[in-house]
Amino acid sequence: MKVNVKSWHAVAQWQWDTGNDQDDDPEGDVCGICRVAYEGCCPTCKVPGDDCPLIWGECSHVFHMHCLLKWISTSSSKQQCPMDRRTWVTAERKVGGSKT
Template identity: 55%
Template sequence: MAFGILIVVGLKTTWRGYFILLFYFLVHCRWHAVSSWTWDAQDETCGICRMAFDGCCPDCKLPGDDCPLIWGACNHAFHLHCILKWVNSQSAQAHCPMCRREWQFKE
């Protein structure tokens, strides 16, 4: 089902004296989504080093070393060593590497 709205936006005269009606025709259509895309906040890899969270980051020697996960206020998770390097490498205010929001540690 669709319906339209005619909106007159102006009247213009050509060099021969003819009038031209300027208008827009807006069409409203009903839309039915077949599928949708959502961001998976429960990603299983670090967004900086791309290593799995159940493994270890490149700075750690062995899996199981003290490499905890750190969440930001934006709900993105990273290895502790990875996000600390990222924050320290930013010259100005640090931003989340995934969504570019201002980085703040989740409390």
């Protein structure tokens, strides 16, 4: 017998490629600033995904871009990553385009 798949209506979830592959946690990782999952959206956004992207730091920390920009724009932030107090440098993404 041969099985030909004519079409397959599948269902999938999208996930941010945050770099750490051990995504065993079904709840997913959360943004360190707003404590909302990466796949969710920051408090000011309503639609997740491309409309509320992530931002990757050299220090390996990842946040919602909106959350981080808001943090950086406050004077008390001193342009530091809120997690490790190193100066925030946006990482160049390995696959193709960079995220800013």
